[in-house]
Amino acid sequence: MKHPFIALLTDFGTEDGYVAAMKGRILSEAPEVRLIDISHSIKPFNVRQAAFCLNNSYPYFPEKTIFVVVVDPGVGTSRHGIVVKTSQHYFIGPDNGVFSFVIRREGFQAFRILLDAFEEPVSPTFHGRDVFVRLAAWLANGQTLPNYLSPVKKIDSFLNPPQKISGRELILEVFHIDHFGNMVLNLHRNDLLEYDDLSRMRVRIGEVELNSLLDTFGAAEKGALLLSWDSSDFLQIAQNMGSAARQLKAAIGDQVYLYL
Amino acid sequence: MKHPFIALLTDFGTEDGYVAAMKGRILSEAPEVRLIDISHSIKPFNVRQAAFCLNNSYPYFPEKTIFVVVVDPGVGTSRHGIVVKTSQHYFIGPDNGVFSFVIRREGFQAFRILLDAFEEPVSPTFHGRDVFVRLAAWLANGQTLPNYLSPVKKIDSFLNPPQKISGRELILEVFHIDHFGNMVLNLHRNDLLEYDDLSRMRVRIGEVELNSLLDTFGAAEKGALLLSWDSSDFLQIAQNMGSAARQLKAAIGDQVYLYL
Amino acid sequence: MKHPFIALLTDFGTEDGYVAAMKGRILSEAPEVRLIDISHSIKPFNVRQAAFCLNNSYPYFPEKTIFVVVVDPGVGTSRHGIVVKTSQHYFIGPDNGVFSFVIRREGFQAFRILLDAFEEPVSPTFHGRDVFVRLAAWLANGQTLPNYLSPVKKIDSFLNPPQKISGRELILEVFHIDHFGNMVLNLHRNDLLEYDDLSRMRVRIGEVELNSLLDTFGAAEKGALLLSWDSSDFLQIAQNMGSAARQLKAAIGDQVYLYL
Numbered sequence: 095m096k097h098p099f100i101a102l103l104t105d106f107g108t109e110d111g112y113v114a115a116m117k118g119r120i121l122s123e124a125p126e127v128r129l130i131d132i133s134h135s136i137k138p139f140n141v142r143q144a145a146f147c148l149n150n151s152y153p154y155f156p157e158k159t160i161f162v163v164v165v166d167p168g169v170g171t172s173r174h175g176i177v178v179k180t181s182q183h184y185f186i187g188p189d190n191g192v193f194s195f196v197i198r199r200e201g202f203q204a205f206r207i208l209l210d211a212f213e214e215p216v217s218p219t220f221h222g223r224d225v226f227v228r229l230a231a232w233l234a235n236g237q238t239l240p241n242y243l244s245p246v247k248k249i250d251s252f253l254n255p256p257q258k259i260s261g262r263e264l265i266l267e268v269f270h271i272d273h274f275g276n277m278v279l280n281l282h283r284n285d286l287l288e289y290d291d292l293s294r295m296r297v298r299i300g301e302v303e304l305n306s307l308l309d310t311f312g313a314a315e316k317g318a319l320l321l322s323w324d325s326s327d328f329l330q331i332a333q334n335m336g337s338a339a340r341q342l343k344a345a346i347g348d349q350v351y352l353y354l
Numbered sequence: 355m356k357h358p359f360i361a362l363l364t365d366f367g368t369e370d371g372y373v374a375a376m377k378g379r380i381l382s383e384a385p386e387v388r389l390i391d392i393s394h395s396i397k398p399f400n401v402r403q404a405a406f407c408l409n410n411s412y413p414y415f416p417e418k419t420i421f422v423v424v425v426d427p428g429v430g431t432s433r434h435g436i437v438v439k440t441s442q443h444y445f446i447g448p449d450n451g452v453f454s455f456v457i458r459r460e461g462f463q464a465f466r467i468l469l470d471a472f473e474e475p476v477s478p479t480f481h482g483r484d485v486f487v488r489l490a491a492w493l494a495n496g497q498t499l500p501n502y503l504s505p506v507k508k509i510d511s512f513l514n515p516p517q518k519i520s521g522r523e524l525i526l527e528v529f530h531i532d533h534f535g536n537m538v539l540n541l542h543r544n545d546l547l548e549y550d551d552l553s554r555m556r557v558r559i560g561e562v563e564l565n566s567l568l569d570t571f572g573a574a575e576k577g578a579l580l581l582s583w584d585s586s587d588f589l590q591i592a593q594n595m596g597s598a599a600r601q602l603k604a605a606i607g608d609q610v611y612l613y614l
Numbered sequence: 615m616k617h618p619f620i621a622l623l624t625d626f627g628t629e630d631g632y633v634a635a636m637k638g639r640i641l642s643e644a645p646e647v648r649l650i651d652i653s654h655s656i657k658p659f660n661v662r663q664a665a666f667c668l669n670n671s672y673p674y675f676p677e678k679t680i681f682v683v684v685v686d687p688g689v690g691t692s693r694h695g696i697v698v699k700t701s702q703h704y705f706i707g708p709d710n711g712v713f714s715f716v717i718r719r720e721g722f723q724a725f726r727i728l729l730d731a732f733e734e735p736v737s738p739t740f741h742g743r744d745v746f747v748r749l750a751a752w753l754a755n756g757q758t759l760p761n762y763l764s765p766v767k768k769i770d771s772f773l774n775p776p777q778k779i780s781g782r783e784l785i786l787e788v789f790h791i792d793h794f795g796n797m798v799l800n801l802h803r804n805d806l807l808e809y810d811d812l813s814r815m816r817v818r819i820g821e822v823e824l825n826s827l828l829d830t831f832g833a834a835e836k837g838a839l840l841l842s843w844d845s846s847d848f849l850q851i852a853q854n855m856g857s858a859a860r861q862l863k864a865a866i867g868d869q870v871y872l873y874l
């Protein structure tokens with residue numbers, strides 16, 4: 095089988111049967127495919143959370159895995175469906191920024207999905223079932239899809255780089271809050287390669303200042319806030335044995351000042 | 355393998371390990387079976403939600419898939435376990451209405467499960483693990499089960515048809531509210547085949563009237579309520595980028611008037 | 615394949631992609647492995663809930679299944695990772711009590727994981743991805759792991775036996791509350807083998823006394839509290855068609871008096 099794994103990421107929850115409809119259709123078209131659930135607990139319409147979830151996981155998957163992402167508030171509007179091909183993987187979903195990390199990290203080719211090419215009926219509210227997983231199953235079976243895809247140069251992204259005030263001061267934003275309340279900031283470890291010495295690094299959020307960049311949560315006292323690199327090497331504000339976001343009443347988009 | 359796929363639908367949540375016990379038992383009895391999670395997030399004891407979830411998904415699954423549904427508030431009482439066989443699939447679970455859609459849509463044979471036939475002990479509170487998945491695994495292995503099954507003519511269903519007041523006025527009910535707050539009504543698109551012209555169709559719920567039957571949510575303004583056919587062709591009240599149920603404070607069972 | 619099944623149990627939720635990273639890494643290292651989700655809904659840091667979930671499910675899994683458990687509040691501290699080998703299964707995770715039931719029920723050998731043996735970088739906050747599933751995949755592939763493991767005699771357990779006041783009076787504790795609100799007590803059916811007659815057994819929790827040890831919930835009136843053996847044969851306080859824990863405002867650790 096050309097592409098043995100199809101991984102699914104949606105904001106559907108599972109309780110309405112929409113995810114299962116997608117699974118059933120894949121197995122009907124490509125019975126040998128092995129399905130992997132990434133998540134179906136993305137908050138409804140939360141494209142950024144889905145992008146982050148994908149970023150944390152896709153690099154670990156085997157070559158040729160096909161990712162189908164259906165977090166799609168614009169389904170049925172003029173937003174396009176896309177297929178993104180990198181050297182390792184395929185990604186299929188709406189062109190709404192959900193692949194922002196993938197295209198920042200990987201060389202890629204992108205293709206717009208041509209809805210008119212589908213002979214079977216396409217529900218205007220459920221492209222996941224009627225468009226995206228069909229293409230995924232056909233790809234898995236080794237079909238090429240020239241009639242369904244048209245190359246495009248540019249696709250949507252929401253990733254803002256940190257805002258530089260001076261060489262020693264940046265404005266970051268909280269761009270994700272994870273399951274444990276860790277606040278992930280839009281600063282990657284690689285963004286600081288030009289700085290030799292991070293020993294004086296500190297951040298300020300509201301009235302709170304933090305300067306302890308630690309390797310592990312356990313190195314802080316219980317309940318203490320700390321800075322660390324998350325497991326994808328983004329800077330995060332965390333709390334040992336607690337939720338930093340709750341402690342700081344933080345929300346996505348909140349500004350954080352970084353001093354180097 | 356005769357039946358390579360077993361799909362699981364429960365109200366157990368996963369955190370107590372009851373679903374995993376079922377998975378383990380299936381793989382112990384039939385190691386080649388491929389398991390598919392439909393959902394384990396059905397609200398506890400909510401047979402109607404499970405039935406709806408199954409309705410949205412089972413038609414897409416490959417021929418010979420076996421569905422095991424364990425939403426079973428009556429376990430241990432006089433309710434019977436059943437096996438339902440359609441031309442395409444097997445369904446195993448309690449006889450409590452959870453297969454209402456299946457038997458409305460498909461020709462079927464039904465069989466009552468004979469508990470006395472089991473030699474191994476059967477927990478009175480967990481037929482999912484000790485009865486239903488055992489039968490599923492044995493079927494998957496190609497066994498026939500004459501000692502365990504006894505044909506029955508009629509099984510339980512909760513599906514009420516819309517109530518007709520006149521040829522142009524029906525009383526519907528909200529019979530499901532999905533993950534996004536869409537309110538699904540007990541009217542299938544096929545129930546209106548006799549009506550040529552749906553252009554004047556409107557519904558009233560409480561003080562609110564709606565007459566915009568739209569193809570996509572995005573065709574309504576942000577926050578506007580609308581009517582549409584859901585992805586299984588039931589009529590639904592939805593809100594563009596929001597929860598219709600929350601906006602209307604709607605609950606399952608609420609009456610909705612339909613004027614044609 | 616030597617160990618065809620790897621079963622995963624975490625408190626990660628799925629929405630951040632951490633579980634999917636683990637799945638991807640397993641399939642990259644051992645593409646033939648079949649993954650089983652036990653649960654990713656364990657309450658954050660709730661080692662006891664994870665232990666209970668594992669206890670309810672592991673005995674049903676096929677021989678040679680490898681269980682990877684990542685409920686790991688101490689990751690990055692001095693707590694060790696361990697591999698536990700029983701006659702049937704492997705268990706991999708932190709040495710924090712999460713295998714308490716396994717080692718009470720099974721003969722076992724235990725091994726401490728030697729972090730220094732890993733050549734690839736190990737994230738100090740994510741041993742699930744960088745340590746535990748790697749070992750699982752290598753075991754699945756049939757590798758022996760002498761360099762990574764060092765035998766240990768004793769591993770952590772939190773299982774307290776019931777406290778005996780007299781031959782006829784014991785103090786139990788609520789050590790788990792399940793998805794349905796059933797309150798599981800630290801008394802296994804086998805703990806009472808010395809008592810011939812359980813007919814006068816009763817429990818007291820706060821002001822409430824219960825003396826109805828029933829086979830099924832349905833044998834009680836709707837809304838009534840009852841005693842029963844749970845599906846793993848622990849004593850539980852339940853409510854027919856309701857949540858005993860909510861009714862009794864119970865919490866884990868609450869004391870319950872048992873009179874025989």
